[in-house]
Every structure is written in structure tokens, then in C-alpha cells.
Amino acid sequence: xxxxxxxxxxxxxxxxxxxxxxxxxxxxxxxxxxxxxxxxxxxxxxxxxxxxxxxxxxxxxxxxxxxxxxxxxxxxxxxxxxxxxxxxxxxxxxxxxxxxxxxxxxxxxxxxxxxxxxxxxxxxxxxxxxxxxxx
Amino acid sequence: xxxxxxxxxxxxxxxxxxxxxxxxxxxxxxxxxxxxxxxxxxxxxxxxxxxxxxxxxxxxxxxxxxxxxxxxxxxxxxxxxxxxxxxxxxxxxxxxxxxxxxxxxxxxxxxxxxxxxxxxxxxxxxxxxxxxxxxxxxxxxxxxxxxxxxxxxxxxxxxxxxxxxxxxxxxxxxxxxxxxxxxxxxxxxxxxxxxxxxxxxxxxxxxxxxxxxxxxxxxxxxxxxxxxxxxxxxxxxxxxxxxxxxxxxxxxxxxxxxxxxxxxxxxxxxxxxxxxxxxxxxxxxxxxxxxxxx
Numbered sequence: 001x002x003x004x005x006x007x008x009x010x011x012x013x014x015x016x017x018x019x020x021x022x023x024x025x026x027x028x029x030x031x032x033x034x035x036x037x038x039x040x041x042x043x044x045x046x047x048x049x050x051x052x053x054x055x056x057x058x059x060x061x062x063x064x065x066x067x068x069x070x071x072x073x074x075x076x077x078x079x080x081x082x083x084x085x086x087x088x089x090x091x092x093x094x095x096x097x098x099x100x101x102x103x104x105x106x107x108x109x110x111x112x113x114x115x116x117x118x119x120x121x122x123x124x125x126x127x128x129x130x131x132x133x134x135x
Numbered sequence: 136x137x138x139x140x141x142x143x144x145x146x147x148x149x150x151x152x153x154x155x156x157x158x159x160x161x162x163x164x165x166x167x168x169x170x171x172x173x174x175x176x177x178x179x180x181x182x183x184x185x186x187x188x189x190x191x192x193x194x195x196x197x198x199x200x201x202x203x204x205x206x207x208x209x210x211x212x213x214x215x216x217x218x219x220x221x222x223x224x225x226x227x228x229x230x231x232x233x234x235x236x237x238x239x240x241x242x243x244x245x246x247x248x249x250x251x252x253x254x255x256x257x258x259x260x261x262x263x264x265x266x267x268x269x270x271x272x273x274x275x276x277x278x279x280x281x282x283x284x285x286x287x288x289x290x291x292x293x294x295x296x297x298x299x300x301x302x303x304x305x306x307x308x309x310x311x312x313x314x315x316x317x318x319x320x321x322x323x324x325x326x327x328x329x330x331x332x333x334x335x336x337x338x339x340x341x342x343x344x345x346x347x348x349x350x351x352x353x354x355x356x357x358x359x360x361x362x363x364x365x366x367x368x369x370x371x372x373x374x375x376x377x378x379x380x381x382x383x384x385x386x387x388x389x390x391x392x393x394x395x396x397x398x399x400x401x402x403x404x405x406x407x408x409x410x411x412x413x414x415x416x417x418x419x420x421x422x423x424x425x426x427x428x429x
Contacts, residue, residue: 085215085223086219088219096230103236103237106241109244117247120251
């Protein structure tokens with residue numbers, strides 16, 4: 001609500017000075033998008049994999065809010081866009097971090113299994129074909 | 136960070152006015168480098184085509200803005216967006232690579248597991264086969280042993296052997312010999328042939344051949360006659376391939392009648408050769424050689 005009243009104030013001011021100042025708007029849609037993406041990044045575990053990107057997104061979103069409150073619509077628009085893209089990067093890096101961790105675990109598991117199989121086959125005196133299909 | 140960059144650039148723009156165009160922007164350099172890295176990745180079109188397209192558009196917008204002398208913060212903003220989109224694209228590719236590794240790893244894992252199970256199954260099969268063969272061999276051995284025992288028992292039965300304290304005893308009547316003689320009649324062939332066969336088929340078997348007479352005549356005469364009759368049987372067996380070491384001949388004379396000597400029929404029963412069989416390990420029952428009667 002306070003954001004909304006801020007928006008009304010800025011819009012009012014914009015109307016008042018329409019003749020002599022460039023029209024400025026609060027980038028509501030972009031800020032909402034950034035908020036959603038930051039939320040998504042937090043849920044995806046960005047704090048763990050890309051804390052820096054996540055923090056940058058938060059900082060820029062609040063800077064956008066401040067700029068919008070100050071009537072700097074264009075700056076607010078840029079900051080909100082950058083907050084969105086930062087949050088999006090945080091989400092992407094979290095997803096990739098998860099996948100890489102899973103890949104390492106699978107690889108470790110396979111190595112263990114292979115060692116075990118090797119030992120078993122050596123015990124029984126038969127041999128396994130060595131793994132050669134990993135590029 | 137960004138502000139530090141914008142301030143001098145803005146200051147530069149203000150100082151120079153529009154006379155000289157700013158031809159350089161650090162963020163633009165970074166954007167160019169990141170977009171290039173992304174576009175050179177062979178997986179970019181597959182995993183990050185949207186991000187690459189966005190980054191390229193923003194990069195060219197930033198370059199245009201720089202060329203058109205637009206405010207430095209607009210150039211920087213566009214370049215920043217291009218940089219970040221390129222980085223998002225790189226993260227998407229890294230994610231896809233990792234996921235491919237996961238599925239490859241799982242496939243490899245399954246292959247190793249399958250391999251291990253196959254080997255285990257083969258080992259189990261080999262083991263089961265070995266056990267089955269062993270069991271079959273044991274069964275066959277048991278069957279053969281029983282067959283051996285059966286044949287021996289059957290063979291002895293066909294000789295009309297009787298179970299006594301001295302062991303299995305077969306009595307050959309005096310019809311094998313002429314009266315007073317120790318020469319085997321041709322009719323003895325059948326009985327001796329059967330006896331030889333039993334001995335051939337049971338190589339551990341040994342026999343005692345006991346000659347007996349009726350009470351007529353002197354002891355010395357009867358002892359000698361009974362011994363010669365036993366020996367005639369032994370000779371016949373040796374001529375059929377039986378080792379003499381398995382045969383023991385004893386002349387019992389007239390001392391062990393099985394019937395009365397007062398009648399012709401009784402005396403005929405007393406004139407006989409008895410074959411006493413050892414067990415299948417070649418051992419005679421206790422008392423067999425001493426001629427004890429039960």
C-alpha cells in the first residue's frame with residue numbers, strides 16, 4: 001500500500017510537472033518480476049551456490065524502489081531489470097550447482113561400485129571389461 | 136561497483152560535452168567477452184539459445200548506444216544485461232552438461248551392476264552345475280554300489296548259498312564226482328562256471344573250499360579224498376582264471392556230517408564240497424576256517 005501511495009505521489013508529481021519535466025513512471029511490472037525471481041532463487045538454494053548474485057539482485061531491487069520513490073523512473077527501470085537478470089542468474093547457477101553435485105555423486109557411486117565389482121571378479125578369477133564408454 | 140564506473144564516465148561526458156564521443160566502456164568489453172564465450176560453446180544453441188539471443192541483442196543495442204553517444208549509464212546498463220544473459224546461458228549449459236553426466240553415470244552404474252549380476256549369476260550357475268555333477272556322481276556311485284551288492288547277493292542266491300555263522304555257504308553235492316573219485320564230472324561245469332563268475336565279478340571275494348565225506352572208510356582215506364575233491368574244485372576255478380591265492384582248500388574228512396550215515400540218502404548228503412564265502416573285503420567270519428558249526 002505504501003508503494004502504491006508512493007506511486008500515486010510520483011504520478012501526481014509527474015502530472016504536475018508534465019509540461020517541464022520528462023514523464024517518469026514506477027517500473028511496477030519489472031519490480032514485481034524481480035521480486036518473484038529473487039523469491040525463486042532463494043527457494044532454489046541460490047544462497048548456497050550464488051549468494052553474491054542473489055544479494056546483488058536484492059540490493060538493486062531496493063535501489064530501484066528508492067529511485068522510483070525519488071521519481072527517477074528511468075533509473076528505477078534499469079535497476080529493476082538488472083535485479084531481475086541477477087536473480088535469474090542466481091536461479092540458473094543454483095540449478096547448475098545442484099546438477100553438478102548430483103553428477104559428482106553419481107560418478108563417485110559408480111567408482112565405488114566398479115571397485116567392488118572388480119574385487120569380486122578378481123576373487124572369482126574372472127575379469128571384467130574395463131569401462132571405456134565415458135567420453 | 137557500477138556506480139564507480141558510471142561516475143567517471145558521466146563526468147567525462149559532462150566535461151567533454153558532445154564534442155568527443157566516448158569510444159570505450161568496460162562493461163561493454165566484459166559483455167563482448169562473455170557473449171563470445173557463450174556463442175563459441177557448441178551446446179549454446181541447444182541449451183541456451185534464448186539467452187544467447189537476448190545477450191546478442193543487448194550487446195548490439197549497447198554498441199549502438201555507444202556509437203550514438205547516448206548516456207554512458209544507458210550503455211553500461213545494456214552491456215550489463217548482455218553480460219548477465221550470457222552468464223545465465225553459460226550456467227544453463229553447465230547444468231545440461233552435469234545432467235548428461237548424471238544420466239551417463241547412471242547408465243554406467245547400471246552397466247556395472249548388470250555386469251556384476253551377470254558374473255554372479257554365472258558363478259552361481261557354475262557352482263550349481265558342479266554341485267549337480269557331484270550329486271549325480273555320488274548317486275551313480277551309490278547305484279553302482281547297490282548294483283554290486285545286488286549282483287553279489289543275487290549271484291550267491293543263484294548258487295543257493297545259505298547264510299550261516301561261517302558266512303555264506305554253498306554246498307556242492309557229490310553228484311559232481313564219481314563215487315570214490317575226485318574227478319569232476321562234465322555236469323559240474325555249470326555250477327563251477329557260476330562260481331567262477333561270482334569270483335570274477337567280485338574281485339575281493341575269497342573262498343574256502345571244504346571237502347566232506349560219509350563215514351565209510353578210514354579217517355585217513357576220507358581226509359585225503361575230501362581234500363582231493365576240494366582241490367579238484369580249486370583247480371577247476373584256477374583253470375577259469377581265478378587266482379589260487381583267493382582259494383583255500385581244506386579236507387574235513389568224515390567229521391562233519393550234515394545227515395545220518397545210516398542210510399544211503401543221508402550218506403549222499405554227507406558226501407559234499409562246501410564253499411564258504413568271505414565278505415566283500417576278503418574277511419571270513421570268525422570260526423570259518425576252523426570249521427565251526429553253528
